[in-house]
Amino acid sequence: MTIxxxxxxIIGADTIGGTRAEHFAxxxxxxxxxxxxPEAAAKLAASLDGHTEAVTVDEAVGRADVLVVAVWLDDFREFIAQYGGRLAGK
Ligand SMILES: NC(=O)c1ccc[n+]([C@@H]2O[C@H](COP(=O)([O-])OP(=O)(O)OC[C@H]3O[C@@H](n4cnc5c(N)ncnc54)[C@H](OP(=O)(O)O)[C@@H]3O)[C@@H](O)[C@H]2O)c1
Structure with missing residues (x-):
């Protein structure tokens, strides 16, 4: 698979995640x-010309091959604790 x-x-839809989202779109x-x-993510997604589907974190982890995790370190630790077991191969 190519990129x-x-x-x-993108996980985290504020400063860095939101800017990445705008660049990707x-x-x-x-x-x-x-x-x-979810409402803020959906609002941002709606402004990005149909390139973006706002989903739950759980759904993103399930569907994505590549995750761009744009959260602070403590939240990243929690993210890994919760989802790390499902990230193999991603
Ligand atoms: N801003 C910069 O200039 C800059 C530059 C270089 C690197 N960075 C790095 O980029 C990362 C993100 O920084 P930022 O400035 O984008 O922070 P931010 O504006 O605070 O955005 C982080 C977003 O992630 C959300 N979030 C936290 N845990 C989450 C989870 N488990 N699932 C989904 N969303 C989650 C936060 O929600 P809540 O508000 O509910 O917590 C918040 O909306 C940090 O590690 C920072 O060190 C930032």
Whole structure:
């Protein structure tokens, strides 16, 4: 699989995650977006010209081949504790 064929998900939809989302959309990339606040993620997704599907973190982990985790270190530790077992091969 090449990166262009991979399903990519951004986890964390604020400063860095939101900026990455805007860049991906501007580059024509389709991707999943998962934030802790689903309404905020959905609002951002709706502004990105149909490139973005807002999903839950759980769904993003399940569907994505590549995850861009844009959260702070403590939250990243929690993310790994919760989802680490499902990240093999991603
Ligand atoms: N901002 C910068 O200039 C900058 C530059 C270089 C590197 N970074 C790095 O980038 C990372 C993110 O920084 P940021 O500035 O984007 O932080 P931010 O603006 O606070 O955004 C982080 C977002 O991630 C959400 N989040 C936390 N845990 C989550 C989870 N388990 N699932 C889904 N969403 C989750 C947060 O939700 P809540 O608000 O509910 O917690 C928040 O919306 C950090 O590790 C930082 O060191 C940032």
């Amino acid at each position: 262009s064929e991979a399903t990519v998900a 501007a580059g024509g990339r389709n991707f999943l977006l998962a934030g802790r606040d």
